[in-house]
Amino acid sequence: MIGRMIDANLKPIADKVHAGERLSAADGLALLKSRDIWTIGELANHVRQKLHGKTAYYNVNRHINYTNICALSCKFCEFYRKKGQDGAYEMSVQDIAEQAKQAAAGGATELHIVGGLHPFLPFGYYTDMLRAIREATPAIHIKAFTAVEIVHLARIDRRPNVLAGVLRDLKDAGLGSLPGGGAEVFDDRVHDEAFKGKIRSNKWLDVHREAHKLGLMSNATMLYGHIESLEDRIHHFCLLREAQDEAIANSESGGGDTSGGGGRFQTIIPLPFFPDGSELEHLPGPSGLDNLRMLAVSRLMLDNFSHVKAFWIMQTLPMSQVSLDFGVDDLDGTVVWYDITKVGGADTHQEVGVNELRRSIIEAGYDPVERDTIYRQVKRDGAEWCVVKEGRDVVTA
Numbered sequence: 177m178i179g180r181m182i183d184a185n186l187k188p189i190a191d192k193v194h195a196g197e198r199l200s201a202a203d204g205l206a207l208l209k210s211r212d213i214w215t216i217g218e219l220a221n222h223v224r225q226k227l228h229g230k231t232a233y234y235n236v237n238r239h240i241n242y243t244n245i246c247a248l249s250c251k252f253c254e255f256y257r258k259k260g261q262d263g264a265y266e267m268s269v270q271d272i273a274e275q276a277k278q279a280a281a282g283g284a285t286e287l288h289i290v291g292g293l294h295p296f297l298p299f300g301y302y303t304d305m306l307r308a309i310r311e312a313t314p315a316i317h318i319k320a321f322t323a324v325e326i327v328h329l330a331r332i333d334r335r336p337n338v339l340a341g342v343l344r345d346l347k348d349a350g351l352g353s354l355p356g357g358g359a360e361v362f363d364d365r366v367h368d369e370a371f372k373g374k375i376r377s378n379k380w381l382d383v384h385r386e387a388h389k390l391g392l393m394s395n396a397t398m399l400y401g402h403i404e405s406l407e408d409r410i411h412h413f414c415l416l417r418e419a420q421d422e423a424i425a426n427s428e429s430g431g432g433d434t435s436g437g438g439g440r441f442q443t444i445i446p447l448p449f450f451p452d453g454s455e456l457e458h459l460p461g462p463s464g465l466d467n468l469r470m471l472a473v474s475r476l477m478l479d480n481f482s483h484v485k486a487f488w489i490m491q492t493l494p495m496s497q498v499s500l501d502f503g504v505d506d507l508d509g510t511v512v513w514y515d516i517t518k519v520g521g522a523d524t525h526q527e528v529g530v531n532e533l534r535r536s537i538i539e540a541g542y543d544p545v546e547r548d549t550i551y552r553q554v555k556r557d558g559a560e561w562c563v564v565k566e567g568r569d570v571v572t573a
């Protein structure tokens with residue numbers, strides 16, 4: 177290719193990737209600092225093809241943000257409101273069950289439910305919510321509550337040190353898995369500057385560890401492109417990789433309550449920061465190349481995660497198509513309503529149809545496969561669906 181920039185520093189890293197060796201933090205940093213985006217993409221694609229071939233996953237889901245009232249005031253967040261403030265809302269359990277019914281009638285296999293840290297809702301609101309959804313739509317998978325919300329629930333239920341008990345109650349009420357939100361960047365300086373008051377990385381990891389012990393699957397995110405350094409991003413990857421090593425070892429040794437199999441992280445979802453409307457509005461946010469590089473480096477550093485997701489709402493659908501050549505194997509789903517970020521002045525209705533998702537994947541040269549939340553293949557006839565195949569949770573390390 178004429179004029180293509182080749183970074184010689186990536187050669188030893190390429191050798192490691194081709195030999196299936198684990199990358200070091202220094203390797204990760206060299207990748208993030210490199211402008212040789214094509215080599216980084218090729219390396220990530222090499223790993224992606226080994227794990228998933230030409231398969232690209234999507235799902236039919238619906239996001240529900242049950243309240244935007246939040247006790248925290250994170251600087252990057254434009255979603256939160258204070259009680260009584262204009263635009264503040266909280267949904268009743270009945271409203272949520274109604275939305276769940278509509279989602280099921282539209283063929284959704286998953287509800288992704290998260291909200292602010294509401295200062296007054298009691299613990300019973302959350303278990304009632306799960307039970308009401310279970311009753312209204314027994315087949316739908318409920319992926320709900322970030323680690324930050326779980327710690328908040330333990331506090332309001334006056335069980336600050338009993339995360340396992342809270343998670344068990346939620347699981348008994350219908351919780352199917354944990355989403356990856358709330359991780360932000362695992363670094364104390366960034367924490368104190370941009371999301372003071374939120375739980376720190378050790379607590380976020382504790383919640384996921386406890387969930388995994390209960391046999392729950394979970395995801396992980398990183399919110400990048402604000403005030404963190406490249407070193408902070410790599411540190412975040414290393415902590416996640418260590419936690420996943422532990423989860424895998426635990427499930428293989430039969431540790432934990434393995435009802436539904438040993439829990440572990442399934443997917444990393446790097447989230448590019450959107451400055452608009454937040455207290456950090458003066459920052460530019462990451463570029464398209466930064467986003468592709470982060471997705472690719474996620475694939476390369478997290479060798480024990482099966483999946484890398486480009487959340488199209490934040491990456492945009494056109495960039496998500498390109499990202500399939502940069503290590504990504506999952507584009508998330510139909511979403512429908514999304515409140516947390518509104519790209520380019522979008523309102524909360526942010527939906528992509530199944531046909532458009534499939535067309536985008538095919539155009540990019542991949543085979544679209546509908547999955548459920550735990551990556552089992554789904555067969556569909558309109559709004560009717562069933563699981564046909566066990567997931568391909570291939571783990572390399």
Ligand code: V47
Nearest residue numbers: 252253355356357358395397399447448449450487
């Ligand atoms: O936790 C908040 C982030 C997350 C902004 O698990 C922002 O499958 C960008 O976690 N710019 C919620 N990001 C989204 C999330 C997620 C999304 C899709 C799938 C899954 C999954 C998880 O959004 C929050 C926070 O980190 N966020 N504000 C912002 N201005």
